[in-house]
């Protein structure tokens with residue numbers, strides 16, 4: 001899978017995309033993530049990417065030309081499954097969307113900034129508009145990094161133990177059960193006896209009960225879905 005990210009702040013993406021699972025997946029050639037500075041697709045000497053809005057509102061608006069040039073260039077190199085715009089007024093990103101997108105060949109993320117982007121970009125160049133939650137970030141870069149992380153870790157081989165992606169919280173609309181490791185007792189705080197019993201069927205039942213209980217208590221909305 002290849003992910004191209006178009007941004008005015010490439011530095012903001014450097015660290016999150018080059019550590020941990022995202023780094024490992026790229027080292028193993030499971031994913032290639034390429035960050036593009038939108039200013040490289042401008043033609044004027046000031047490398048301008050925004051301008052005042054028509055109709056006289058406050059704030060700057062990202063211009064269509066550099067974005068069209070960047071997306072057209074990428075599309076001339078390969079086919080893309082989606083051109084995703086990160087924006088607070090998009091559809092909500094969740095585990096299901098991460099699962100679907102992880103099966104893509106190639107994706108483009110366009111990170112929003114300023115007051116907005118020329119709406120013609122959204123009408124003509126973007127295939128999907130996505131938010132990571134009902135709050136407003138300064139720009140779409142961190143949202144794109146979060147989505148890349150959630151998507152790439154699902155590619156088979158990206159995390160050591162494939163089973164552990166399948167048992168993540170949300171994979172079956174249940175929160176994950178608690179996990180423990182040694183020591184079995186610390187300051188008098190004990191690991192549940194059942195986990196030390198060696199009785200695998202009972203342990204699995206316990207895990208499922210815990211997952212249900214935590215979901216009911218913390219995220220009952222997941223059980224309604």
Ligand code: ADE
Nearest residue numbers: 086087088131132137143
């Ligand atoms: N850009 C600003 N806020 C955002 C959000 N919540 N999700 C995605 N992109 C954004």
